[in-house]
Amino acid sequence: MQAQPALASAAPMPSPAALGSLPTNNSVPALAAVAPAAPTLPGAAPANAFTHTIASGESLYTIARRYEVTTQAIVQANNLSSPDKIVVGQKVIIPGRADLLATKAPTTQVASATPMAAPAPAQQTLPQAAPNALQAAAPVVAPAATPAPAATPAAAPVQAAPTQVATAPAAEPAMSGSDKFRWPVSGRVMVDFASSKGTGINIEVPEGSAVKAAENGTVIYVGSGVEGYGNLILIRHPNGYVSAYAHLQSMNVAKGAVVGRGDTIGAAGMTGSVTKPQLHFELRKGATPVDPVPLLAG
16 A cells, blocks of 8 residues: 555634624645554565665555565565555665675665666465455556666646636615614514613514515625524625624525515514514614614605
8 A cells, every 4th residue: 555645634614794793614634644653574684685665656556566576475485464564764674685785776776777786586376365446546567577767656736726607796786775773573562772771772672574685785694693583693784784684584695685665574573582572673874873763764
């Protein structure tokens, strides 16, 4: 098995910014793998043993072909449990090649095209175990009488980046022409702006009542990530205001949708921190809450 470096990935997730207090998703934990250190072979190598240091991209099969020995002979000489249990930087004994000690080449050299003057082994056999998935991907070449030059790995084909077609953003809607917002529902104001600690108003309505958009605008948030608000929709309007509709039973629009004044965007409910059906409605000028009642049409 060819040794390969380990990779680490990390994919942080973004968080919404609605009302300045949307919850943040937990980041995906980063995983990191550390390449194992070269194992220590049991026992000391014989004084007359020639050793080879495994380089990136090598397998016991290619090393055996290089030194004209069998893969099984290397496995037995090094007490390896399996031919694929090797790592980059590991030293392995090449049995029967003590003749190479006098002219030992650097461990990182590439096999020469010139045959070495050494007796060929009496018989060479392939390992009995089936090759693993990585070895199976490479062609198996029968051993020749003389060593073949080390094969140069082919460069991986470069895939062309997919062509991306730019999509035109949805046009921002214009104001309806009314100088005031419309009421999102009809009902009794059970909590006014002051009682809500300067956030908005709560309107008592039967559960399931249709909730209407207060003015033309673009939906910028649909979800339940704000604590206490339950199901929540935020709409950005062309005049710089943002309207909020909370405690909804259901939501009929998606983020990015353009809605018109009076369009049904959901149904009133009692999700979040309330115990009876109602709609919590807010108007914000930028990020600053304002009392919506003076800005709503009579």
